[in-house]
Amino acid sequence: MELQHIQQAVKRIFRELPSGIELVAAAKTRTAAEVKAAIEAGVKILGYNYIQETQKIQKELGNMDVKWHFIGHLQRNKVKIAVNLFEMIETVDSFELASIINQECQKINKTMPVLIEVNSGREPNKAGVFPEAVVNLARKIITLSNIKLEGLMTMGPFLDDPEQIRPFFRETRLLFDQLSQLKIPGIEMKYLSMGMSDSYRIAIEEGANIVRIGTKLFGERRL
Numbered sequence: 001m002e003l004q005h006i007q008q009a010v011k012r013i014f015r016e017l018p019s020g021i022e023l024v025a026a027a028k029t030r031t032a033a034e035v036k037a038a039i040e041a042g043v044k045i046l047g048y049n050y051i052q053e054t055q056k057i058q059k060e061l062g063n064m065d066v067k068w069h070f071i072g073h074l075q076r077n078k079v080k081i082a083v084n085l086f087e088m089i090e091t092v093d094s095f096e097l098a099s100i101i102n103q104e105c106q107k108i109n110k111t112m113p114v115l116i117e118v119n120s121g122r123e124p125n126k127a128g129v130f131p132e133a134v135v136n137l138a139r140k141i142i143t144l145s146n147i148k149l150e151g152l153m154t155m156g157p158f159l160d161d162p163e164q165i166r167p168f169f170r171e172t173r174l175l176f177d178q179l180s181q182l183k184i185p186g187i188e189m190k191y192l193s194m195g196m197s198d199s200y201r202i203a204i205e206e207g208a209n210i211v212r213i214g215t216k217l218f219g220e221r222r223l
């Protein structure tokens with residue numbers, strides 16, 4: 001999309017988002033010029049799904065005032081690189097992955113904020129922990145010194161009508177509240193990341209405070 005259109009789209013979204021809601025610009029497949037235009041229009045957080053693409057774009061962009069969230073499926077053998085590239089990993093879905101992140105963070109003396117990814121649709125072949133397993137995973141994660149659990153993330157199932165995703169957002173929100181109320185020492189439930197281009201309004205109604213938006217900022221993906 002033309003850079004000017006991207007900037008208009010970014011500004012439109014910022015005008016629309018209620019205060020307290022953070023925008024993650026989901027930037028997979030976009031050029032450095034497109035991403036730079038979005039940052040110049042006000043984007044403060046970029047979401048990336050792939051390590052190699054992140055390295056490439058970070059190199060091309062150089063030093064810019066922006067934070068990086070990992071929102072894809074993190075392979076074990078990429079964790080070592082990932083902990084250097086990102087300010088938050090939104091997609092922790094096993095204790096094993098959390099442990100590897102913790103180990104790599106210890107080596108570089110860093111504490112990584114993470115979200116647990118919830119498989120709110122309970123879809124067998126999808127990433128994320130089933131809702132009923134989240135509290136248990138949270139209790140295990142807090143034993144890790146170099147990880148800070150800060151909330152939950154969910155994708156929800158892909159459905160034609162975005163309204164049909166509402167119950168999955170709602171269940172994730174209830175889980176978020178439940179975890180907050182448990183007041184587990186070491187957990188600070190700050191972020192609930194849910195909603196994409198076609199569902200962010202519903203997600204916000206259901207309590208999201210991070211929305212991850214790609215298409216609506218950058219246009220349809222060419223791929």
Ligand SMILES: *Cc1c(COP(=O)(O)O)cnc(C)c1O
Nearest residue numbers: 026071196197212213214215216
């Ligand atoms: C691509 C992506 C988004 C944004 O999707 P759009 O429909 O383009 O807004 C959000 N979250 C994740 C995890 C993604 O991979």
